[in-house]
Amino acid sequence: MKTKILLLEDNYSISENVDEVLTIHGYELTAILSQAESAMKVILENKPDLILVDIKLKGNKNGIELSEEIRRTTDIPIVFLTSSVGKDIIKRVEHLKPDGFITKPFTMEGLITSVELALANSKKNRNNYNLEQPVYEKPVLFIRENGWLRKIIIDEIDWIKAEGTYTHLNVNNKQYTLRNTVKELMKKLPIDQFARVHKSYIVNLKNVEAINSTGVKINNTEIPVGKQYYQDFMKKINKISD
Numbered sequence: 001m002k003t004k005i006l007l008l009e010d011n012y013s014i015s016e017n018v019d020e021v022l023t024i025h026g027y028e029l030t031a032i033l034s035q036a037e038s039a040m041k042v043i044l045e046n047k048p049d050l051i052l053v054d055i056k057l058k059g060n061k062n063g064i065e066l067s068e069e070i071r072r073t074t075d076i077p078i079v080f081l082t083s084s085v086g087k088d089i090i091k092r093v094e095h096l097k098p099d100g101f102i103t104k105p106f107t108m109e110g111l112i113t114s115v116e117l118a119l120a121n122s123k124k125n126r127n128n129y130n131l132e133q134p135v136y137e138k139p140v141l142f143i144r145e146n147g148w149l150r151k152i153i154i155d156e157i158d159w160i161k162a163e164g165t166y167t168h169l170n171v172n173n174k175q176y177t178l179r180n181t182v183k184e185l186m187k188k189l190p191i192d193q194f195a196r197v198h199k200s201y202i203v204n205l206k207n208v209e210a211i212n213s214t215g216v217k218i219n220n221t222e223i224p225v226g227k228q229y230y231q232d233f234m235k236k237i238n239k240i241s242d
Contacts, residue, residue, distance in 0.1 A: 002028040003119065006048035008066065009081060010034040010058045014104065018052065021108050027115070035059040036066035043070065050119055052102070054081040055089070067096050068142055068149070072188070077122040079114055095142075095149055141188055143169065143176055152176070154189060158218045160202040173219060195236045198226045205236060 005027050009015045015032045022029050030046040033039050036057050043051065051070065053063040067078050077099035082089060084103065099118035102111055141157075142149045152171055161168040162182045169176040169185075178185065182202065186194065196202045201223050203216055210217040211234075215225055225233065 002026060003050070004028050004030045004046065004048040005050045005052060005115070006030050006043060006046055007032045007052045008034075008036065008039060008057060008063060009052070009054045010056075011054075014081075018111065021111050022115070025112050036061035036063065039066055040069055040073070043074070043076070048076060050077050050079065050099075050115060050122075052079050052081055052115075055093075056082075064093055064096070067093070067098070069188075071096055072140060072142065075122075077118045079118050139190070143178055145176060150176070154193070155204070155206060157189075157194075157204050158207050158221075159204065159223055160185065160194070162200050162202075170219075170221075192236070195229075195233050197229050197233050198224050208237065211237065 003026075005022055007015060007018055007029060009018065009032065015034075019029050019032065030048050031042050033042060034057070037059050053067055055063040057063050057066070063080065067080075070076060070078060078096065079100040079102060080093065080098050081102050081104060099122060100114045102114045139154045141152045141154055143152055144150075152169070156171050158170045158172070160182060161170070165179070165181070167178045167180055167182050167185055169178060186202070193205055194202050195205055197216055203218060203223055207218050208216055209219070211225075213225065213230060215222045216233075217223075
């Protein structure tokens with residue numbers, strides 16, 4: 001079975017070049033995408049062995065933002081395509097621990113060497129994990145805080161509060177304020193684990209300590225429950241506790 005590679009590159013001539021080189025060397029290019037917006041759906045459907053990502057992509061999401069999403073959901077190795085690899089680029093992507101860089105313009109040998117090294121290192125890391133006790137990585141969310149991307153363990157989120165154009169995330173009695181709408185945030189969270197209990201509040205069902213018809217207690221804090229949300233909320237609670 002051929003090794004499958006997915007390419008995200010918005011330059012048509014470069015995409016053609018990469019496709020030709022990979023095909024000659026026995027790889028299968030499963031998809032070529034020019035934008036990041038719909039990439040996750042294709043990645044999850046194709047399940048490639050490696051992803052080549054151009055750091056600069058057309059559209060609202062760049063290659064770094066897409067790679068953050070990939071890292072949250074899969075362990076597929078990522079190799080960045082970039083016109084230059086300097087301190088600034090490395091600083092922007094070091095939290096992602098990329099599996100390699102391919103600098104444009106690249107040679108056929110350079111491309112294949114980077115791909116083979118990334119695949120070999122990925123396989124080695126997986127084998128090392130298998131020799132030890134199983135590693136169970138808890139689902140995480142990365143949020144921006146003071147110029148950093150901070151890792152939040154999703155199970156530790158207690159509740160989410162919408163306030164105008166801001167969203168407040170309460171994690172173990174600490175509050176983080178995001179410039180994202182609740183709708184945007186919920187796309188990144190397990191839908192069955194979180195429930196709206198009020199027009200302004202969404203709670204983590206796993207962390208609910210007590211309930212009545214007007215409130216929910218989490219971490220010694222009472223969250224209001226709106227009448228129109230109570231029945232649906234109880235259905236979700238009953239489902240998760242079955």
